[in-house]
Amino acid sequence: MFTSLSDRLTATFKNLRGKGRLSESDVNATIRDIRMALLDADVALPVVKEFTRGIRERALGAEVSQALNPGQQVVKIVNDELIRVLGGETRQLTFAKKPPTVIMLAGLQGSGKTTFAGKLGKLLKDQGHYPLLVAADLQRPNAVTQLEVVADRAGVLSFAPERGNVGGHDAVTESGEGTRSFGDPVAVARAGVGQATLRGYDIVIIDTAGRLAVDENLMEQARDIRDAVQPDEVLFVIDAMIGQAAVDTAHAFQDGVDFTGVVLSKLDGDARGGAALSVASVTGRPIMYASVGEQVKDIEVFHPDRMASRILDMGDVLTLIEQAERAFDRQQAAEMHRKFMAEEDFTFTDFLEQMAAIKKMGNLKSLLGMMPGMGQMRDQLNALDEKEFDRVEAMVRSMTPFERSHPKQINGSRRARIAKGSGVTVSEVNQLLERFQGAQKMMRQMRRGGGGMPGMPGMP
Ligand code: GDP
Numbered sequence: 001m002f003t004s005l006s007d008r009l010t011a012t013f014k015n016l017r018g019k020g021r022l023s024e025s026d027v028n029a030t031i032r033d034i035r036m037a038l039l040d041a042d043v044a045l046p047v048v049k050e051f052t053r054g055i056r057e058r059a060l061g062a063e064v065s066q067a068l069n070p071g072q073q074v075v076k077i078v079n080d081e082l083i084r085v086l087g088g089e090t091r092q093l094t095f096a097k098k099p100p101t102v103i104m105l106a107g108l109q110g111s112g113k114t115t116f117a118g119k120l121g122k123l124l125k126d127q128g129h130y131p132l133l134v135a136a137d138l139q140r141p142n143a144v145t146q147l148e149v150v151a152d153r154a155g156v157l158s159f160a161p162e163r164g165n166v167g168g169h170d171a172v173t174e175s176g177e178g179t180r181s182f183g184d185p186v187a188v189a190r191a192g193v194g195q196a197t198l199r200g201y202d203i204v205i206i207d208t209a210g211r212l213a214v215d216e217n218l219m220e221q222a223r224d225i226r227d228a229v230q231p232d233e234v235l236f237v238i239d240a241m242i243g244q245a246a247v248d249t250a251h252a253f254q255d256g257v258d259f260t261g262v263v264l265s266k267l268d269g270d271a272r273g274g275a276a277l278s279v280a281s282v283t284g285r286p287i288m289y290a291s292v293g294e295q296v297k298d299i300e301v302f303h304p305d306r307m308a309s310r311i312l313d314m315g316d317v318l319t320l321i322e323q324a325e326r327a328f329d330r331q332q333a334a335e336m337h338r339k340f341m342a343e344e345d346f347t348f349t350d351f352l353e354q355m356a357a358i359k360k361m362g363n364l365k366s367l368l369g370m371m372p373g374m375g376q377m378r379d380q381l382n383a384l385d386e387k388e389f390d391r392v393e394a395m396v397r398s399m400t401p402f403e404r405s406h407p408k409q410i411n412g413s414r415r416a417r418i419a420k421g422s423g424v425t426v427s428e429v430n431q432l433l434e435r436f437q438g439a440q441k442m443m444r445q446m447r448r449g450g451g452g453m454p455g456m457p458g459m460p
Contacts, residue, residue, distance in 0.1 A: 002273040002311045008037035009078065010313050016071035027059045030074060042243040042274025047085060047281045054081045079308050085277055086304035091261060091286040096232045099202040100132075102193055104229065106222050106257050107237035108249060109210035112265030114143060116237050116291050117207045118150030119299035124203055125156050131203040134192030135160035136185040136225060139209035147207050154296045157201075159192045185209060189225045206231070214249060219256030226257055234259040235288065238275060240267045246275035250283050259283075265291035268298065276307070297360075345440055348396050348404035355393055394422035395432055407436055 012033040019026065031052050038048045058077045095101045103120070105113045114137070121131045133151045135158060137143035144160045151158035161183065189206050196204045208225055211218045226234060236259035238246060253259060262283070264276050267290045280287045287302045396404065398421030403410050410418070410433060419426045 002041070002276075005037055005041040005273050006311050006313050008040070009034065009311065012037065013071060013075050013078075013312075016074055019070050022059065022070040022074070024060065026070075027056065027074075030059075031056055034078065038274075038277070041277070042246075044244065044247045044274065044278040044282060047278045050281070051081055051085055054084070075312060079312055079314070082277075082308035082311060083304045085281050086307055087280040087286040087302075088304055089286075090301065090303045090305075091288055092301075093288070094232055094260070095202075100193065100196040100204045101202065101233075102204045102206065102229050102231040103233045103235060104189075104206045104208060104222075104226060104231040105235050105237055105263075106208055106253060106259060107210055107263075108214070108239070109140065109212050111210060111237045111239045112263075112291050113137075113210060113237045114146050114150055114207050115294065115296075116235075116263055116265060116289070116299070117147060117205050118154040118156075118296045119291060120289065121151060121156040121205055122154035122296045123299055125154065129203050130201045131156050131205055132192065132196045132199075132201040133158040134189060134204055134206045136189040136192070137207050137209040138183055138185050138188065139211070143207070143209070150296065159188075159195050161188050185221060186224045186228045190228045193229050204229075214252040214256070216256075219252075222257040233261060235261050235263050236285070237263040237265055237291075238279060240264045240273065240275045241269050243274055247278050247282050250279045254283050254285070259285055261286055261288035263287075263289045263291060264302070268292040273311075280304075346443055348399060348407060348436070349401070351436070352393070352396055352404075355389065355396075391422070391424055391428070392432060395419075395424060395429055398422040407433060407440075 012030055015033075016022065016026065016030060022030075034055065035048055035052050038051065039045070043051075055074075055077055058080075059074055093101070093103070105117060107113050117133050121133050124131045133147055133154075133156060135144040135147040137147070138161065148158050148160060185208065189208075192206060193204050195201075206225065206229065208222055209218065234257060236250065236253050238249060240246075242249065250262075262279050262285055264279070264287055267273075267276070276287065279285075287304070290300045290302050290307075292298045292300060395418055398418045399410070403414060403418075415426050415429045415433075419429045422429075
């Protein structure tokens with residue numbers, strides 16, 4: 001995400017490196033470059049203007065920092081402005097004082113609402129909530145089934161009008177009893193909230209119908225649902241790839257139903273990112289979540305400051321750590337920490353556990369993309385073959401438990417056997433063992449205060 005914008009901005013900053021002080025013409029040239037980069041990334045013109053005005057004022061103003069050189073100062077100013085444009089502070093969900101908290105989703109068809117309902121359901125469930133997904137999208141033939149599938153993947157329950165009964169009478173799939181719901185999405189939404197209250201769910205996520213383009217009937221339906229269920233949050237889901245249309249669409253939804261927060265979906269794609277940079281700014285509503293893939297785990301809480309530093313290729317180590325915390329269980333982490341402190345060597349058994357946890361964290365490339373400076377290594381990153389990890393894993397799996405905890409004892413004949421068992425060459429096994437011993441050594445050095453990046457053994 002934001003690849004080309006990020007490249008352009010970092011290239012601009014490179015020109016400033018090493019300058020003792022910035023002349024007005026340096027500042028002007030830089031601002032011109034930033035302006036072009038933003039426009040090419042599909043950021044809306046008014047936002048670009050406001051953005052560059054802010055930068056010019058501050059860059060030419062009396063801001064002198066002892067700690068930063070002029071180039072770094074500009075990066076800092078751009079970073080601050082980006083954070084501001086992206087909405088400033090991270091905004092958390094508002095929970096109802098009296099549960100259930102009702103969250104309604106609105107947006108165009110195909111924007112990713114249904115998928116997002118599942119992602120949010122899973123995220124909240126992982127935080128200890130009991131969400132119920134409600135299928136109030138009765139427009140699209142498959143939407144109800146799709147929500148059920150998504151809920152299933154997320155491990156949460158869904159509430160929907162019974163199929164075949166959509167026009168009709170008593171219909172509840174989740175409980176099979178009692179509540180009357182109709183082909184009328186307003187009634188389904190209301191019944192969904194009723195069910196949640198009755199059964200003690202503390203969160204209701206209502207998926208509503210979208211159309212391919214903004215239309216008045218759609219807005220009216222969304223308003224009716226909103227008025228019927230009085231949601232605590234209305235989240236507007238927008239496809240980050242729709243480019244310049246983002247601003248008009250956002251305005252239409254703001255006028256039509258209004259919303260309390262924005263979800264940017266498909267940020268994993270080649271989106272130029274303009275939508276992200278425009279929507280929060282023109283609507284004054286914060287971006288709350290980013291949807292970054294088709295799986296239920298592909299969701300991130302949106303932090304303007306972290307996103308800014310990702311765009312400026314300063315890395316997003318905090319998000320990385322949070323993803324890790326979600327994937328590793330506490331016990332495992334405590335055990336790793338204990339081993340580390342007790343100066344026990346990291347073994348291949350630990351390695352396998354870590355591999356499994358990393359896989360749970362998600363797509364490896366997107367994880368690596370969050371590391372600082374990775375923007376410059378994008379070609380290598382793209383060339384990275386995730387199969388390589390499978391080969392490594394196959395080799396480790398071909399080791400006996402003894403070998404996994406005593407890598408040094410893996411002699412020639414053991415190496416040959418491992419190679420054969422995992423379908424690789426002996427020299428690949430040799431390389432793995434060498435790299436592994438290198439990583440062990442590095443961990444030992446770190447433990448003795450030899451410096452390096454904690455927790456990232458083996459990072460080249
Ligand atoms: P809805 O019509 O708003 O409910 O949209 P859907 O949830 O059905 O999503 C439309 C399409 O976009 C589906 O094919 C989804 O798999 C896909 N999709 C949704 N969110 C994402 C995302 O964050 N990344 C990617 N790559 N695809 C997504």
